[in-house]
Amino acid sequence: MSSDIALAFFPLAASLFGLLVGSFVNVVIYRVPRGESVVFPPSRCTACGHRIGPLENIPVVSWLALGGRCSSCKAPISVRYPLVELVVGALFALSAIEYGPTLACLAASLLSAVLVAVLFFDLDHLLIPDAFVVPCAILAFAFSATQHHMLDAFEGAAIAGGGFLLIYLATRGRGMGLGDVKLAAALGFALQVRTSVALVAASFIAGAAIALPVLVAGSRGRRDALPFGPFLVIAGLVLVFAPQVAFAPFEAYRHWVQMHGAAL
Ligand SMILES: [Zn+2]
Incomplete structure (x- = not known):
C-alpha cells in the first residue's frame, strides 16, 4: 500500500525536480553563449546587477510573486524563464508517468x-x-x-x-x-x-x-x-x-x- 502511495507521488516529485532542472536550463541558455561558467557566480539581475537570493530563485513561484520584475530595479524579467521551468517540469512528469521510477x-x-x-x-x-x-x-x-x-x-x-x-x-x-x-x-x-x-x-x-x-x-x-x-x-x-x-x-x-x- 505504502509503495502505491509512493508511486502515485512519483510524477509530482519528478515535476518538482524538473522545475529546478528547468531553472538550471535557463542559466545554461543564458551563460553558454557568453562563455560564462554555469555553476559560478550566482545569478544577478541583467539590468542592475542585483544578486538574486534563494527566495527570489524559486522556479515559477518567485517570478509570479515578483510580478515578473526585478525586486531591486523593477526591470521586467522575461516570461520565458518560468515558461522554460514549466516545460521542463511537465516533461519530467511525463517521463515519470510513462516510465515509472x-x-x-x-x-x-x-x-x-x-x-x-x-x-x-x-x-x-x-x-x-x-x-x-x-x-x-x-x-x-x-x-x-x-x-x-x-x-x-x-x-x-x-x-x-x-x-x-x-x-x-x-x-x-x-x-x-x-x-x-x-x-x-x-x-x-x-x-x-x-x-x-x-x-x-x-x-x-x-x-x-x-x-x-x-x-x-x-x-x-x-x-x-x-x-x-x-x-x-x-x-x-x-x-x-x-x-x-x-x-x-x-x-x-x-x-x-x-x-x-x-x-x-
Ligand atoms: Zn534589477
Missing part, C-alpha cells in the same frame, strides 16, 4: 531538458552547439539501452543522421545546418528504425511547408530566418515519449483499409 525515466527526463535547451538556444542564436549535441547523444543512447536492443540505437542514429545529411546535401545547406544533422543523429540513438524514418519523413514535410510559402512569396535571403532545430526537438520529443501519437493516423488508415478493403 526507472533508469529509462532518468535518461528520458534529462534528455528532454537538454532538448529544451537546444530549442530555445536555436531560436535565439540559430545555432546548435556541440556542447548540447554530445550530452543529447549520450542520454539518447542511455535511454535506448534501457528500452531496445543496442543495434536499434545505431540503426536509428544512422537513419536519422543519414536522412538529414541527405537533406542537407540536397539543399546545399540552405534548408538546415550541420548542427541539425548532428542533432538528428544524436536523437536517432533514442529512436528505433521506424521512428527514425518517421522523424526524417516529418522533417521533409515540415521543411517543404516552411519553404513553399517563402518560394511562392518570392522572398529571398531568409535561408537562416527559420531555425530547424525547434521543429526537430518537438518531433523528437513526441517520438521518444509518445510514438503512438505520431503513428495513430497511419494505424487508423491501415485499420480503415482492412475494414473496407474486403468490401471493395
Whole structure:
C-alpha cells in the first residue's frame, strides 16, 4: 500500500525536480553563449546587477510573486524563464508517468531538458552547439539501452543522421545546418528504425511547408530566418515519449483499409 502511495507521488516529485532542472536550463541558455561558467557566480539581475537570493530563485513561484520584475530595479524579467521551468517540469512528469521510477525515466527526463535547451538556444542564436549535441547523444543512447536492443540505437542514429545529411546535401545547406544533422543523429540513438524514418519523413514535410510559402512569396535571403532545430526537438520529443501519437493516423488508415478493403 505504502509503495502505491509512493508511486502515485512519483510524477509530482519528478515535476518538482524538473522545475529546478528547468531553472538550471535557463542559466545554461543564458551563460553558454557568453562563455560564462554555469555553476559560478550566482545569478544577478541583467539590468542592475542585483544578486538574486534563494527566495527570489524559486522556479515559477518567485517570478509570479515578483510580478515578473526585478525586486531591486523593477526591470521586467522575461516570461520565458518560468515558461522554460514549466516545460521542463511537465516533461519530467511525463517521463515519470510513462516510465515509472526507472533508469529509462532518468535518461528520458534529462534528455528532454537538454532538448529544451537546444530549442530555445536555436531560436535565439540559430545555432546548435556541440556542447548540447554530445550530452543529447549520450542520454539518447542511455535511454535506448534501457528500452531496445543496442543495434536499434545505431540503426536509428544512422537513419536519422543519414536522412538529414541527405537533406542537407540536397539543399546545399540552405534548408538546415550541420548542427541539425548532428542533432538528428544524436536523437536517432533514442529512436528505433521506424521512428527514425518517421522523424526524417516529418522533417521533409515540415521543411517543404516552411519553404513553399517563402518560394511562392518570392522572398529571398531568409535561408537562416527559420531555425530547424525547434521543429526537430518537438518531433523528437513526441517520438521518444509518445510514438503512438505520431503513428495513430497511419494505424487508423491501415485499420480503415482492412475494414473496407474486403468490401471493395
Ligand atoms: Zn534589477
